[in-house]
Amino acid sequence: MLFDVTAVLAKTLLVLGAVLGLTSLLTWMERKQSAVMQDRLGANRASILGVRAFGLVHIFSDALKMFFKEDYVPPGGDRILHTAAPCIALFFALMSFAVIPFGDTLTLAGRDIPLQVLPLNAGILFVFAMTSLGIYGTFLAGISSNNKYAFLGGLRASSQMISYEITMGATLIGLLMIFGTLDLQEINRAQGDLLWGWLPKWGVVLQPFGFLLFLIAGMAETKRVPFDLPEGESEIVGYFVEYSSMKFGAFFMTDFIETILIAALIATLFFGGWQVPFLQSDGFHLPGGAHLALGHLAVVLLQAAALGLKVFFFCWLLLLIRWTLPRFRYDQLMRFGWKFLLPASILNIFVTAFVLLLLR
């Protein structure tokens, strides 16, 4: 019992540490990436004793600045809801990571530890439940601020998020049909098989159209450019207009955490998660018949590193898209979501089901 609880605590701390670490790194990456793409030098001013470290010091200076700013609740606003909104947004964004598997099973001192904080047979439903509840944070921020702009922004944001959430779920149905389970760990294990003896059976190979739809819906769900109407820096009709200090910081972090979540879901569902091509529990088995034996610990570490690398790559890809595309107009956004993405994902479901039953 004690061993189990310690293992759970260690896994939780590892996951939270990795997510929060990557979040703070992303705040720097976002600024540096935009600087590179816009031919600027970018964040490079902050320094500790003259050490600038490519502007990495900005991560600390930004966090400190957030903490030491005034915490402001607008008069006439609801003090409790105004405080609760960023807490809800941040809490549910972080909770989603409980079901993301970061390895198969670690055998330590004769005991098996599943490398997933919360082994759940309906893991994907848990993720959707958490992202749905996160919408409350956005909406409450809008209505508790006693500000017309915040109210409009909250309406827009929640309307956009619920619209694209349907698409996000519907695009995954095809993949779930193929793997026949809602368990993220099972899906991940199934992606270790090989197709025709050489091609890893990753979700993107089986559902390329579903992957594209999920990528688009995921970007909209995280409220990033080109779907960043809720923030819209140049229009300032955002749900967090009346927020300051770390309460604003919580919304800011939620954005990045959701980006990581989408990247982690893409990696887990479509790109094999912790699977390394041809790596099995006892080492590499190459298609030609070559075999490279590896120890248990080395395999587990390689697989965890593979997931980290994939998540990092997709975070970077989302940043790249963010700084490349212009913003949609609201009617375009809604038309695109309801009139193209939703019918397309329903079509994807039936075509996949049809082919699957024919091949059965």
Add this chain to the structure above:
Amino acid sequence: MNPLIPLAVMALLVAGIVALFILASVFLGPGKRHPVKDTPFECGIPSEGFAGGRMHIGYYIMAMLFVVFDVELAFLFPWAAALRGLGWFGFVAMFLFIAVIGAGFAYAWKMGALEWE
């Protein structure tokens, strides 16, 4: 092991982190009030009326459509996981279900519920 244990551990740790962030900024920041600062942000014009009384009817329609499709999705998830066992019967049954909802969706589309101009 009971799956509630890892869930509780995760929830407690996350709640602790969130509380730390929010409380730290409440106590560390300054608190200077000023009558001008205490007015809602509104482009420098004195604010008028009540924030958040009226809204575009489209948001209501969007919310209703969301409920319909989210319930549909809730049926689709277990269906997808069990499709291989259900076979062609399951396929046709779900096709009919989606067709009914699709007819409603087509009606909403035709009546202009998805227009935002």
